[in-house]
Amino acid sequence: MIIRSRPPDPTGTAVSLSPPAVRAEGLTVVRGTRTVLHGLDFTVPRGQITGLLGPSGCGKSTLMRATVGTQAKVGGTLEVLGLPAGDAALRSRIGYVTQAPSVYDDLTVRQNLDYFAAILDPGRAAAERRHADVTRVIADVDLTSRADALAGNLSGGQRSRVSLAVALLGAPELLVLDEPTVGLDPVLRRDLWNLFHSIAEERGTTLLISSHVMDEAERCHRLLLMREGGILADDTPEALRERTGSDTVEAAFLHLVDEAVAAAREPAPTTAGKSPDAQPPATGPDSREETAR
Numbered sequence: 001m002i003i004r005s006r007p008p009d010p011t012g013t014a015v016s017l018s019p020p021a022v023r024a025e026g027l028t029v030v031r032g033t034r035t036v037l038h039g040l041d042f043t044v045p046r047g048q049i050t051g052l053l054g055p056s057g058c059g060k061s062t063l064m065r066a067t068v069g070t071q072a073k074v075g076g077t078l079e080v081l082g083l084p085a086g087d088a089a090l091r092s093r094i095g096y097v098t099q100a101p102s103v104y105d106d107l108t109v110r111q112n113l114d115y116f117a118a119i120l121d122p123g124r125a126a127a128e129r130r131h132a133d134v135t136r137v138i139a140d141v142d143l144t145s146r147a148d149a150l151a152g153n154l155s156g157g158q159r160s161r162v163s164l165a166v167a168l169l170g171a172p173e174l175l176v177l178d179e180p181t182v183g184l185d186p187v188l189r190r191d192l193w194n195l196f197h198s199i200a201e202e203r204g205t206t207l208l209i210s211s212h213v214m215d216e217a218e219r220c221h222r223l224l225l226m227r228e229g230g231i232l233a234d235d236t237p238e239a240l241r242e243r244t245g246s247d248t249v250e251a252a253f254l255h256l257v258d259e260a261v262a263a264a265r266e267p268a269p270t271t272a273g274k275s276p277d278a279q280p281p282a283t284g285p286d287s288r289e290e291t292a293r
């Protein structure tokens with residue numbers, strides 16, 4: 001189990017010895033015949049919660065799939081915990097929750113977790129450790145009282161939390177959560193965000209969490225704001241609000257969209273900037289776009 005007692009250092013100085021949790025340079029992804037991520041540059045610092053926000057279809061899930069190594073046709077540089085994304089050594093170090101809960105309906109909550117724990121940490125010798133890990137993650141997601149209920153008899157929100165519990169097994173260093181709070185009531189959403197913060201602060205885990213609910217942005221340490229397959233901003237919520245003179249991250253986002261649209265209307269500068277609207281055509285002759293991992 002990897003538990004880091006050192007709290008995240010907002011200056012980044014104390015963690016500078018380890019590579020960032022995620023480092024992307026010129027990250028490009030092609031899905032079908034379309035380029036859906038256009039040469040992204042960003043880093044995700046360790047031990048913090050980074051929110052990945054943007055409208056539906058902007059590429060959040062694609063970026064997450066690339067990060068966990070399940071996306072084909074990924075070009076450019078993408079390093080995760082210092083290794084190339086998709087490296088086999090990363091499998092036990094990353095927890096990933098997709099948008100659709102992936103649990104067996106005909107097994108109880110505990111049986112689901114026992115099953116996944118046995119894959120992650122097999123063998124009789126590990127039985128006691130597995131039992132403790134399963135009990136811990138069920139408590140983490142507040143499902144102890146439903147541990148013996150069939151997953152198929154749980155509510156949608158409870159099933160999502162079983163998926164989250166699976167991702168927490170083994171205490172991964174990086175948790176990638178694709179819209180974990182979608183469809184949850186406000187109380188559960190608040191409780192889950194409290195859990196995310198305690199995981200980051202007490203265990204030093206890095207969380208990359210997508211959402212298209214802008215009020216969740218305020219709960220993150222850092223934000224990657226996305227639009228149309230590009231990164232519109234990479235900053236803290238406070239800095240974004242300050243920079244744009246906005247009261248909320250949502251207003252800051254809209255301000256940045258307006259800026260990007262206005263910039264795209266201006267005559268092309270000599271070199272393209274980082275704005276997605278200033279990128280060359282998605283199907284340009286960059287050979288990296290066709291490189292499958």
Ligand SMILES: Nc1ncnc2c1ncn2[C@@H]1O[C@H](COP(=O)(O)OP(=O)(O)OP(=O)(O)O)[C@@H](O)[C@H]1O
Nearest residue numbers: 031032036054055056057058059060061062063212
């Ligand atoms: N299997 C696929 N084949 C081709 N294109 C796809 C596929 N899946 C997604 N896309 C396209 O890739 C782009 C990015 O999709 P993605 O699912 O990453 O967006 P998203 O920001 O996660 O959206 P949402 O918030 O609705 O989940 C979209 O334009 C989408 O149409």
